[in-house]
Amino acid sequence: MxxxxxxxxxxxxxxxxxxxxxxxxxxxxxxxxxxxxxxxxxxxxxxxxxxxxxxxxxxxxxxxxxxxxxxxxxxxxxxxxxxxxxxxxxxxxxxxxxxxxxxxxxxxxxxxxxxxxxxxxxxxxxxxxxxxxxxxxxxxxxxxxxxxxxxxxxxxxxxxxxxxxxxxxxxxxxxxNKPEELVIKGQALYQTEKYAEAIPVLKAAIAASSEPKDSWNQLLMASYAEAGQTAEAVKEAEALVARNPADKKSQINLASMYMQADQMDKAAAVMDQLRAAGQLTEEREYKQLYSIYANTENKEKDVIAVINEGLGKGILKPDYNVYLALAQSYYYSDQVPQAIEAWQKAAPLSSNGETYLNLARVLHAEGRIPEAKQAARDALAKGGLKNPADANKIINLK
CATH class of the missing domain: 1.25.40 (Serine Threonine Protein Phosphatase 5, Tetratricopeptide repeat)
Incomplete structure (x- = not known):
């Protein structure tokens, strides 16, 4: 949506x-x-x-x-x-x-x-x-x-x-049948969430104009997406990029449409092209790219690279979600020490003790028992655990 x-x-x-x-x-x-x-x-x-x-x-x-x-x-x-x-x-x-x-x-x-x-x-x-x-x-x-x-x-x-x-x-x-007037109606229908009704009106406006504005096409694309017509939304987004290949906003919209269509490889390709050109300058853009990789099989190393680059440039804020994604990507790419370090940064920023408890389990599996017990105590202190008994089991290890 x-x-x-x-x-x-x-x-x-x-x-x-x-x-x-x-x-x-x-x-x-x-x-x-x-x-x-x-x-x-x-x-x-x-x-x-x-x-x-x-x-x-x-x-x-x-x-x-x-x-x-x-x-x-x-x-x-x-x-x-x-x-x-x-x-x-x-x-x-x-x-x-x-x-x-x-x-x-x-x-x-x-x-x-x-x-x-x-x-x-x-x-x-x-x-x-x-x-x-x-x-x-x-x-x-x-x-x-x-x-x-x-x-x-x-x-x-x-x-x-x-x-x-x-x-x-x-x-x-x-x-x-003036196109600029039809767009007013299309906009109103979109704003009132009548997306299916907005589509033919916007199409008529665009067809009636010798030079339709890109904003009209963007509204049509959004209407398709909201109406669940993802394939049509993707086509519209691709057409916008074809007309304006240098426009970053159109490229990011295209990546979003590919994500909605579950075409993660295409979404990643669009965003990586922008990254390679140094055009990712906002936090949400880095988050979009690492989220694409996080939802794609065997792309943990790409998640790590994007997050570390964003943190290094000061574009990504070191918040809970960033550290959690980094920890999980390190863990599933068998880089456990780095995963533990990221979890240690994520856990204090969490709203409950579940991240501390996950950290305790990983530390226990690595044989770092004293650290695991402390993480379990921190989990109980943070509160909100689904199964506090799991933390107590680690604390009571001999």
Whole structure:
């Protein structure tokens, strides 16, 4: 399984939030269509791009009320100057104005949502966006961009059911198949542990993009792994490495996928290549490599070499698990004195007396009786033994 911290790392680099720039530009164009200078600016090539040509929603023919023209101009001016507090104040005045029609209020809510977002008020932004959507007066560009942004903010705030429902509504009505938007849904499904559902969405996003981001492929790989489709996860990891052979992160992910597929020899080969190139620089990387060898037959000498190298470089911390793995590898490769030395370092760091008791048994087998008795006493003192009688037997040896 992919760890929670790994999930968060993946998710943190996947999708940038839509800030609604297109929404604002389109709203400005609509609101200014009534004034002559606005009409000149919006003729010909300056006409807003139709973002959703296949949308099922019939676009409203709404216009601003004549009484709100000046107030809307002030609102747009404040927003364009990035005066977000003022933008929000002016928008709230329009929303509360009895002479404002639904279109005026929809546009005011739209701009207020952008202002609230820029003021780090996600709750306020969501409220304004929902009101703009409910009023149903914006053109399709503005309406669907507002719906998409609302869904993203809900997902950011871990309102997964609401966010996914709005994403489904967005895709169903807008007919958008933009890869960067499909990835948002794939990410949300992954985050809610709906891995099997995330896979086809992510595949569609990658297929629809001329240059899919590596982070999308990493998310697809992780989804395959979590869904138990290990073979597919391995293929995806191999493809990532083929595209970016110099990327250490991709190599380590590939090694992890090989481990999950129980292909320890391949996992070891990947990590050893990194080790030979001097690219193993973090403790977890050395631990991953010695763990691969520890789970492979007849690789005790490799475990020893990796651990000693990591300790020598100061990358591996001399903790209980490191010394225990070292002791076991020495013991099973018939290097008993070195195994005893490693167990002597591991035992004081253990949470119970079992390691001391194992040390006592090995010392006894080697004929080092006084040391074996002391290790057995230390085992009892440490506590937590499954069979304290075993320690007493060694202590009572004649």
């Amino acid at each position: 992919i760890s929670r911290s790994h999930k968060q790392a993946l998710l943190s680099v996947l999708v940038a939030t839509v800030l609604g720039g297109v929404v604002v530009a389109d709203a400005v164009a609509q609101s200014r269509s009534a004034d002559r200078s606005g009409e000149r600016r919006n003729r010909g090539s300056n006409k807003p791009e139709v973002l959703y040509p296949e949308a099922t929603r019939e676009e409203p023919k709404a216009k601003s009320s004549s009484k709100m023209g000046g107030k809307l101009q002030k609102l747009f001016s404040a927003y364009n100057k990035q005066e977000f507090e003022e933008t929000r104040t002016l928008a709230d005045e329009i929303i509360a104005n009895a002479t404002a029609n639904d279109y005026d209020k929809a546009v005011a809510n739209q701009l207020a949502s952008q202002a609230a977002y820029n003021l780090d008020d996600n709750a306020g932004a969501k409220q304004y966006l929902q009101q703009a959507i409910t009023l149903n007066q914006l053109d399709n560009n503005g309406h669907y961009q507002a719906l998409l942004m609302l869904a993203q903010l809900q997902l950011q705030d871990e309102q997964y059911d609401e966010g996914l429902a709005n994403l489904d509504k967005y895709f169903a009505e807008s007919k958008s």
